[in-house]
Amino acid sequence: MQSLDTTQRFLFEHADVRGEMTALDQSYREILAKHDYPEPVRALLGEMLAAAVLLSTTIKFDGLLVLQARSNGPLSTLMVECSSSQQVRGIARYADDLEGDCLAELMPDGVLAITIDPEQGQRYQGIVSLEGGSLAEALNSYFENSEQLPTRFRLLADGRLARGFLLQALPADRQKDPEQRALTWEHLNVLADTLTPEELLALDNAVLLHRLFHEEDLRLFDTRPVSFHCSCSSERSGQALVSLGRHDAFQLLEEQGGSVEVDCQFCNNRYRFGSAELEALFSDSEEHARSLN
The missing domain is CATH 3.90.1280.10 (HSP33 redox switch-like)
Structure with missing residues (x-):
């Protein structure tokens, strides 16, 4: 596993699909050290942090991306901020008698707001119901039901390490035929679905990509740093x-x-x-x- 907190992009040379892999180690631990969160909250907050970094790489902007989940359940609030330079911070609010282990139990009937707050230009916000068994499924539904490019998330955090994996379809360029594009998208997602939690947490990016897509022609870009930073003053x-x-x-x-x-x-x-x-x-x-x- 890579020692530094990073996010790294990859591109399929013969398909209109890109990917991103994010790892949060020290930044995740620094955020958790500020509060004594229960284990299920630590894990969900880690997934939110990884998701925010992945989302920040899909949008060309200078400013701040905010993910905020709210519910009337035992976990009332999860909030994560990620700047366009991948500086992150996060917080959770929960009941003292918190019970539950998964998103559905902790945040029943919850909603997730995705806010883009650029330094210049208009603020944008999208809202999605926290349906499904995980935060990744809720984000997948958001992209499926919006006019955005098809996007699939895989998120995992264990209270010590948070990782995120993303595949995103790109505008037609290499493959003009819609049917061929759809088949390629389905094929790559089938391969990505073979990724196990153990592999996502343990393997470095190059090994992980080779294991998933060894028959595909890939370009792996340089890593970019992710860090904890609080903008208070x-x-x-x-x-x-x-x-x-x-x-x-x-x-x-x-x-x-x-x-x-x-x-x-x-x-x-x-x-x-x-x-x-x-x-x-x-x-x-x-x-x-x-x-x-």
């Missing part, structure tokens, strides 16, 4: 206080004994603001507002 936390308004923020300061603390839910970093820091925040905000008028 003192500045962002301060802006959250400014958004409360001067009166409410200073009232909160008084209620908390002269120091307001803002915690990041993702990484547990804590940002503390006293009276002087709070006054400086509002002075800067008011000065900025005057400069715009």
Whole structure:
């Protein structure tokens, strides 16, 4: 198994199909180290992280991709963010008396929102029901029922390592005949379906691809790094206080004994603001507002 967190693309030379393989090791462990999640939550969060990285590679954008699953079940929220440079963070919210092992038990009647938040341009969101036995099946259904290119996901996480495997049809180029394209797509997916969980977790990419597609002509691209990164900061936390308004923020300061603390839910970093820091925040905000008028 590769030691570094990576995502790697491959391409079939004589078919309009591409693939992507993602491995999260250190980044996954860093995210789990921030919270004491139960084992089933650790596994599902790992699958979400792998899925977000795979999705980020299918879309050409500069910005942020957000996967958010919600339900009224024992696991109420799974949320993962992945930047266009494959920096990830994630969080889960669950009941103290959580019971269940699989997605259907933990998130019954859940929905999954896929949001693209580009640095420039319009925000886009797609929503799919969390039906089926796994997150991969829900994502497969989303692509099958949308106008997107046919896409198949395979996801696996064991609380220590998360892996994702994707096949995606491309616009007609090498194969113009629709029937031949459909047959090729079906054939490659049949081969990919022979991939076992043990192989997905244990094999490095080159060996895995050879085992699945040794009769196919493949091009394997260079790996790209995946890393854990939390975008929280003192500045962002301060802006959250400014958004409360001067009166409410200073009232909160008084209620908390002269120091307001803002915690990041993702990484547990804590940002503390006293009276002087709070006054400086509002002075800067008011000065900025005057400069715009």
